[in-house]
Amino acid sequence: MSWRIATRHVSSYRYASTVFASYNEARMTPVASHRQSVLESHVSIRPTAPPLRYVDYWATTVYAFDVHEPHDNLVVTGSSVVETAGAEVLNEDAGWELVHRPDVQDRYSELLLPTPYAPLEPALRDLAHDVGTSETPAQAVASVSAWVRSAMRYEPGTTQVSTSAVEAWRQGSGVCQDFAHLTLVLLRELGIPARYTSGYLHPRVAAAIGETVKGASHAWVEAWLGSWQPVDPTNGEPVGERHVTVARGRDYADVAPLHGLYHGGALEDLEVTVELTRVA
Amino acid sequence: MEDLFEGYTIGPWWDEMLESPSYPRKASLGLHEALRSLSAADLEERCAERDRSFRDRGITFSLSGEERPFPLDPVPRLVSADEWAVIESGVAQRVRALEMFLADVYGRGEVLKDGVVPRRLVATSRHFHRAAAGIETPNGVRIHVSGIDLVRDATGEFRVLEDNLRIPSGVSYVVENRRTMARVFPELFVSHRVRPVADYPDKLLASLKAASPRRARGEPTVVVLTPGVHNAAYFEHSFLARQMGVELVEGRDLVCRQNTLYMRTTGGEQRVDVVYRRIDDDYLDPLHFRSDSLLGSAGLLNVARAGNVTIANAVGNGVADDKLAYTYVPALIDYYLGERPILANVPTYRLEEPDQLEHVLGRIGELVLKPVDASGGYGLLIGPQASEEEIDAAAVAIRANPRSWVAQEVVQLSTVPTKVGNHLEPRHVDLRPFAINDGERVWVLPGGLTRVALPRGSLVVNSSQGGGSKDTWVLASDNPHFGGRDVDGVERTAAAALAALPPYGAGPDLGPALAANQQQQQSGPPCSAG
Numbered sequence: 001m002s003w004r005i006a007t008r009h010v011s012s013y014r015y016a017s018t019v020f021a022s023y024n025e026a027r028m029t030p031v032a033s034h035r036q037s038v039l040e041s042h043v044s045i046r047p048t049a050p051p052l053r054y055v056d057y058w059a060t061t062v063y064a065f066d067v068h069e070p071h072d073n074l075v076v077t078g079s080s081v082v083e084t085a086g087a088e089v090l091n092e093d094a095g096w097e098l099v100h101r102p103d104v105q106d107r108y109s110e111l112l113l114p115t116p117y118a119p120l121e122p123a124l125r126d127l128a129h130d131v132g133t134s135e136t137p138a139q140a141v142a143s144v145s146a147w148v149r150s151a152m153r154y155e156p157g158t159t160q161v162s163t164s165a166v167e168a169w170r171q172g173s174g175v176c177q178d179f180a181h182l183t184l185v186l187l188r189e190l191g192i193p194a195r196y197t198s199g200y201l202h203p204r205v206a207a208a209i210g211e212t213v214k215g216a217s218h219a220w221v222e223a224w225l226g227s228w229q230p231v232d233p234t235n236g237e238p239v240g241e242r243h244v245t246v247a248r249g250r251d252y253a254d255v256a257p258l259h260g261l262y263h264g265g266a267l268e269d270l271e272v273t274v275e276l277t278r279v280a
Numbered sequence: 281m282e283d284l285f286e287g288y289t290i291g292p293w294w295d296e297m298l299e300s301p302s303y304p305r306k307a308s309l310g311l312h313e314a315l316r317s318l319s320a321a322d323l324e325e326r327c328a329e330r331d332r333s334f335r336d337r338g339i340t341f342s343l344s345g346e347e348r349p350f351p352l353d354p355v356p357r358l359v360s361a362d363e364w365a366v367i368e369s370g371v372a373q374r375v376r377a378l379e380m381f382l383a384d385v386y387g388r389g390e391v392l393k394d395g396v397v398p399r400r401l402v403a404t405s406r407h408f409h410r411a412a413a414g415i416e417t418p419n420g421v422r423i424h425v426s427g428i429d430l431v432r433d434a435t436g437e438f439r440v441l442e443d444n445l446r447i448p449s450g451v452s453y454v455v456e457n458r459r460t461m462a463r464v465f466p467e468l469f470v471s472h473r474v475r476p477v478a479d480y481p482d483k484l485l486a487s488l489k490a491a492s493p494r495r496a497r498g499e500p501t502v503v504v505l506t507p508g509v510h511n512a513a514y515f516e517h518s519f520l521a522r523q524m525g526v527e528l529v530e531g532r533d534l535v536c537r538q539n540t541l542y543m544r545t546t547g548g549e550q551r552v553d554v555v556y557r558r559i560d561d562d563y564l565d566p567l568h569f570r571s572d573s574l575l576g577s578a579g580l581l582n583v584a585r586a587g588n589v590t591i592a593n594a595v596g597n598g599v600a601d602d603k604l605a606y607t608y609v610p611a612l613i614d615y616y617l618g619e620r621p622i623l624a625n626v627p628t629y630r631l632e633e634p635d636q637l638e639h640v641l642g643r644i645g646e647l648v649l650k651p652v653d654a655s656g657g658y659g660l661l662i663g664p665q666a667s668e669e670e671i672d673a674a675a676v677a678i679r680a681n682p683r684s685w686v687a688q689e690v691v692q693l694s695t696v697p698t699k700v701g702n703h704l705e706p707r708h709v710d711l712r713p714f715a716i717n718d719g720e721r722v723w724v725l726p727g728g729l730t731r732v733a734l735p736r737g738s739l740v741v742n743s744s745q746g747g748g749s750k751d752t753w754v755l756a757s758d759n760p761h762f763g764g765r766d767v768d769g770v771e772r773t774a775a776a777a778l779a780a781l782p783p784y785g786a787g788p789d790l791g792p793a794l795a796a797n798q799q800q801q802q803s804g805p806p807c808s809a810g
Contacts, residue, residue, distance in 0.1 A: 110403035
């Protein structure tokens with residue numbers, strides 16, 4: 001079953017004093033794939049700035065822009081309408097011998113290496129092998145995802161944008177970004193190529209058509225099991241019609257919805273809202 | 281009169297001037313004779329003239345933070361026309377293959393799909409910049425300037441020691457050494473047909489203009505971007521800007537607006553088309569690289585992506601010139617050009633391959649160990665000169681991180697007679713020829729920086745390690761169809777005086793360091809399954 005979802009992601013930065021120059025990249029445009037068609041997408045910027053639109057190394061659409069008029073607020077809004085597909089079952093056919101084949105390991109080497117957000121950690125290495133020793137890589141992915149959910153308490157405010165998987169794991173709590181990074185550490189430790197995936201999740205299983213609900217930007221993981229298979233370690237539900245995929249990369253740093261620099265006053269307030277409407 | 285060559289010995293290496301202590305090589309007959317006619321006092325007088333020449337022009341080199349006169353040995357290094365023909369074609373061949381490799385790695389990745397180079401090599405390179413993927417190069421050139429370091433082995437064969445495809449430096453010393461030598465030994469330029477090096481800045485400017493994204497719309501504006509006066513190579517940056525007649529700018533003089541690059545001048549803002557940058561990738565654009573960098577210009581990479589400026593050399597070239605990538609260059613020449621390498625590599629072992637690692641661990645004392653990422657001779661271990669403790673420490677280091685090291689067979693670098701005290705002794709040298717790619721052809725400056733390892737027996741020639749230099753004389757061929765007949769105009773090189781650098785207007789201060797716009801992804805489980 002497929003859904004049609006309208007998304008609206010607003011990032012609103014308010015500065016303590018006037019900003020004179022600001023350089024930014026927005027990654028807020030859903031990506032087209034076999035399980036998702038993008039019917040409409042747009043990024044708007046206030047104050048207005050003519051963006052450069054490009055597709056980056058990870059196949060993510062980027063809006064790059066600079067703002068040179070003095071401003072106290074910067075508002076970036078990503079809007080889209082996408083058609084999403086229902087959940088797939090994890091591919092059980094792929095065996096360890098396929099995933100560990102030297103050419104596969106070389107092809108996905110950058111998705112097997114540690115990163116600042118998903119670093120090497122000896123304690124997690126042993127844990128990965130305890131949790132993930134399974135008959136098939138698909139079972140290992142399911143076990144790892146379940147283990148992450150059992151080891152971590154979902155608690156906003158306990159981690160920051162810069163928190164690594166290991167820091168979050170040590171304190172036993174975090175948000176979807178941390179759940180995803182911890183999953184990446186374990187899967188990569190098992191030799192399963194894995195990528196950080198960001199997007200949106202519609203919160204209602206039985207969403208009424210036309211009703212707009214508050215959501216949030218969301219993150220999950222895709223593992224290579226003969227093909228890329230998504231898994232959502234934060235809520236343990238299959239990735240399906242309620243998930244809208246925006247960007248993929250090695251970790252959060254590759255997909256940050258808004259990344260930028262500015263000359264001027266301190267950031268006083270950041271407000272991020274995501275609104276999701278099932279339209280069909 | 282005592283002969284300057286008294287006691288000159290030749291060991292198990294190639295001497296560039298002498299076949300044996302009493303027999304000069306053919307190309308060096310005249311030079312050898314001229315040197316033999318000089319007394320120690322004569323040579324001393326020439327050196328005094330050399331020092332005056334450098335001092336007058338304010339040419340120094342910064343060694344570990346201290347400014348010293350650039351050490352130029354008074355005895356030039358000769359390269360015959362035949363030898364040069366090999367170097368020239370071999371360097372050009374290498375640059376062509378490396379250009380194709382870079383285009384491939386930042387494009388379709390065929391070389392990786394075909395398994396010629398493992399994807400892991402690229403993925404683990406500190407210099408592979410994913411942010412550079414998809415940036416078009418207006419004339420297909422990424423390696424506008426390269427310095428391909430060569431050494432000459434005991435059989436006289438030139439071999440490549442390393443490729444420098446990012447911001448190779450030293451060419452200003454090639455030009456300045458020549459100017460000085462024209463004052464020190466004017467008579468030798470009359471008796472030798474030395475090919476000129478003074479037109480390097482013209483060739484560089486032409487190649488930078490050829491790389492402009494706006495070639496069709498009038499004369500492109502080129503700038504040289506320097507990290508500033510405290511950089512060890514600042515002399516060269518100002519030299520090149522002055523010689524090319526273009527502005528020398530720092531990051532604070534530039535501003536990116538609406539994906540266009542401008543420089544601030546006293547007459548207002550001026551659009552810039554080509555940036556010859558002498559700043560490392562990491563510092564070039566704080567939006568994409570180190571966000572704490574104040575040396576570059578925020579947004580520069582996206583101006584290039586928008587097709588509004590050319591960055592020379594291109595961002596991300598380092599993926600092709602670290603010491604591990606080096607080991608694949610012969611295979612790349614075969615893969616892209618279907619040719620055999622004209623210049624061979626020095627035999628090098630990749631320590632990530634277990635059998636090569638084991639081989640090397642048993643032979644550290646006979647090999648040279650080099651960190652893959654470093655340059656300038658830092659972190660080098662020369663096995664035959666290392667203590668047992670150093671060798672043991674190296675074994676631990678390479679076992680712990682084999683990706684970070686390569687091992688090379690020791691090459692007995694060739695020697696050239698070099699002034700030591702009041703006579704001449706053999707000292708080991710290398711050669712850095714500079715190549716310029718304008719998109720039509722790869723031009724190799726006939727000359728290059730000959731670096732000298734000054735301590736007796738030393739094989740470390742880097743100027744950052746206290747080495748010296750020699751003027752490199754590429755001789756014109758006697759055959760008019762081969763090489764050129766253009767004899768170096770001594771008057772031309774000696775006459776040009778260094779103009780004072782005009783002060784550059786600084787732009788308005790934009791306030792403190794850049795701050796970050798960012799946000800965390802915070803979603804949790806659905807609050808209600810409604």
